[in-house]
Amino acid sequence: MKIRVSTNGPYIVTGGVPLTVMEIANDDRGDCRSWQKVREYPLREEYALCRCGHSKNEPFCDGTHAKDRFNGTETAGDEPYLENPTVIRGPELELADYEGLCAHARFCLRAGGIWNLTERSDIPDARDTAIDEACNCPSGRLVLRDRKSGEAIEPALERAIVVIENPARGEHGPLWVRGGIPVESADGRTYTIRNRVTLCGCGRSRNKPFCDGIHIGL
Ligand code: FES
Incomplete structure (x- = not known):
């Protein structure tokens, strides 16, 4: 299983990675408490996930990034956030x-x-x-x-990608990569493999390909 960041384009997912949508569920006090699976996509060997945030077929890429001339330059190359x-x-x-x-x-x-x-x-x-x-x-x-x-x-997580939804706040994204699936940059470097990783799905992160929370309020 692998996720490859393509140049100014989508995430190319290979190796039959399960893909689901999960919502954040709140308790009576409004605190975030659990994850609720709301959709499971049919298992596919390979697929492309939107990285620019403008596909009309989310979470999949529909080619809009090319029309929009999406700038998907990766800025997490030296991973300063891990230091x-x-x-x-x-x-x-x-x-x-x-x-x-x-x-x-x-x-x-x-x-x-x-x-x-x-x-x-x-x-x-x-x-x-x-x-x-x-x-x-x-x-x-x-x-x-x-x-x-x-x-x-660390939680025991099966390898999968989860599209995160937070309906209570009307927030969509990011893409939650679970279980240590390798993420490879457009120039072929493998980022530090971690059990829990979130990838940008709105196209605006300042730490691409990782989410930096900027989708809040979009
Ligand atoms: S990356 Fe292709 S439509 Fe968003």
């Missing part, structure tokens, strides 16, 4: 926060926020909520480690 995360050390958990990768899914805001919860991670409820929030973070901005073992706490 020097903000680190918060709590009693049981350590949080690495790669803020520039934020896709604004907002799971991290519940119960005082993951930063606060990490600092109180000797309390079982706070620890469990922090882990739940980190594991629901689609972009991998938030990575927790167990301080005793030093191991990263």
Whole structure:
């Protein structure tokens, strides 16, 4: 399975990667709590996903990028967002926060926020909520480690691509790449493989091909 970024064009997905649409579901308080699968596309060996944000056949490319002369220049080449995360050390958990990768899914805001919860991670409820929030973070901005073992706490994710919808806020995108599928740049470099990655689907990210949250409010 692989995702290749094409020059000023779509993501070319090969290897039979499952494709679904999931909505962010809120609880009674309006906090983001879970993912709800609302659509599953028939499995295809190869397909092209829109990267410019203007296809009339979303999430698939319909060729509009060429008419619009989409500039899809990748700017994440040196991956500055993966260096020097903000680190918060709590009693049981350590949080690495790669803020520039934020896709604004907002799971991290519940119960005082993951930063606060990490600092109180000797309390079982706070620890469990922090882990739940980190594991629901689609972009991998938030990575927790167990301080005793030093191991990263990652959700078990099947390899798949998920189109993210947030109907409560009328937000569409980005594309959530789950399970460590390699993403290759237009010039053939493989980006750091991560369990949770979000790719830009609106064409406006300043960190292409990754989402930087700019789709909020479009
Ligand atoms: S990338 Fe082809 S229509 Fe958007």
